[in-house]
Amino acid sequence: MWGVRGRGIGYSAGMRDTAVNAHYQQILGDTSPWSVSEVRLDVEHLVNEVRLTVRPDTIWACPKCQNRMHIKEWRTRRWRHMDTCQFKTVLEASVPLVECSEHGAQTVQVPWAEGSSRFTLFFEQFAVQVLEACPTARASELLKITWDEADGIKQRAVRRGLARRHVTGLKYVCVDEKAVGRGQDYMTVVTGVIGGDPRVLYVGDGRDEAALNGFWEWMGLEACAGIKAVSMDMSQSYQNSTRRYCPNADLIFDPFHMMKMLNRAVDEVRRREMSIGTGSERDALKQTRQMWLWGEENLPDRHAARFEVLKKSSLKTARAWRLKELWRTFRACIDVDDAHAFFLKWYKLAMQSKLEPLKKVARSFKAHLAGVVTIFKHGFCNSLAEGVNSRIQLLLQKSCGYRNRQRLKTDILFHFGGLNMDPLAAQ
Ligand SMILES: [Zn+2]
Structure with missing residues (x-):
């Protein structure tokens, strides 16, 4: 239906193209200072390419000092967007590398994607939902992306969610050690109830004092003072850590x-x-x-x-x-x-x-x-946390193949952190 160039089956440029561009502009929302300038269907490779161009008179201002920045060079970047029928939709745009005389070189952030991601926010939003619903291998198959790309989307989602999360008024937490793999390798998982649901708040390496200290440090001294009770096993290291950081907390042995x-x-x-x-x-x-x-x-x-x-x-x-x-x-x-x-x-x-x-x-x-x-x-029962713990256990069992510790931590927070990971949601 839209212009197919060079294959003799399209319409000539003109009204039709303008309508198609407008259609895609509407789908993508506000992309300023870029706008859709061309939509090209590559029938051979089943790719629908959407080209965005920036107005030539655009002035780039430094986010720090608002001074005008000078363009050092242009880079062509591509982002995968949601499929259209069976066609992969790919956005392409030239993005300037700009320089402020005081604050140095900066890559301009495009409004439809995050950081250096090669996917649009719309695509990542959809991918997060698919990844929440099925294992990474299956999700990457459905999304037609590689396992590493799926993992990257997950990691960005968790980072985004953690940056947005504000834990306030926490009174009770559960600390639990988790064996990883078959060896004597451990992680420390901290769970708390947020909004009535048990959520994983923190995953630390190992099961020593330092593994739990990291959580209290993250909470801050004031929040630690508000902790009334901590449930744990009888290991000395968790007791020491809690006594050191939480002056008002009772220890509860799980x-x-x-x-x-x-x-x-x-x-x-x-x-x-x-x-x-x-x-x-x-x-x-x-x-x-x-x-x-x-x-x-x-x-x-x-x-x-x-x-x-x-x-x-x-x-x-x-x-x-x-x-x-x-x-x-x-x-x-x-x-x-x-x-x-x-x-x-x-x-x-x-x-x-x-x-x-x-x-x-x-x-x-x-x-x-x-x-x-x-x-x-x-009257604090950690049966809530136990529910989360058994699901984490299941995740650990299903995937003995966690060669990478960081990936496992990401997965636990991705599935059990209760994070707001939606890239399109308001901050
Ligand atoms: Zn500046």
Whole structure:
């Protein structure tokens, strides 16, 4: 329908071209001081080229001093725009490199794209939506861009979102370590509730004090003073970091992590019993590993009959399991005093169990008792953050191929940061 040059099937220049140019100008919105001057359909390569030119009398002013800038040179740049039918739409324009005598050389920013991106803002907006909805490989296939280009769009989106985000009035945060890959490599993920939803606020390298310090530094001292409680595992480094930066924060030891410690202890008891138990004990324990780790109500029906006998047996593993299941009722405590009383009873039973792995965990809980019971003071439950954590876990599992740490951090913030990444949205 529009002018196809040199292939004998188009219309001649004139009214038709003007109408097509105006049509594209309308699609692109305000592109001043450039305007659409030519639209050319390359049928052979399925490309629709839109040429923009700048008015020759344009005066370029320095953004810092408003003085007139002189053009040093022109560079031809191209940007991919949204497809038209099956045709790739590409914008092309000459962009000046200008120079202010005081503030030096600057590349002029075009209004339809960001920085040195090779995509228009419209295209990036669409790409962000596609990337949010499917894995990078699939998204780049749909968008007909390379994996690296898709990654670049993501990184710009996250940078844009982070620059726009203002976290105010934050009272509670959850800190969690995440294992990356198969090795002993870790990340520190900080989650907070913003506008009623759990959001990843920060991703730090490693799981030491410095990994969390970075988050507090980013928050600033004033905001840190407003933090009332921080949920974490029992690692010393997170405790140290929080105590150092947040003078008014209570430490809460995450019930999920305490449960993990207990489950590990139960499993250790089972393994020892498997290796040094009598023949009948070893037979009884065969292929029961997971049964002891599920919460009782989550045990699949197919194991119910066997486990009914096992759990009442005199096996050491069964004794450890009963202590673990008893601990699970801790969350039903009504306040700090109640939690305290419950703990003392449970601790006594654990110490009497003669099961060294359980005793070790019980001692560790006792050493951190203040942070074990504080959860009932704040009524703050990190089940919200747990939802995000399990989704991050899924992301980590799905993509063991994260060779690049920065990419993983970008992906976590891209998907779970709740950021406003729309390139066309108001700042
Ligand atoms: Zn200047």
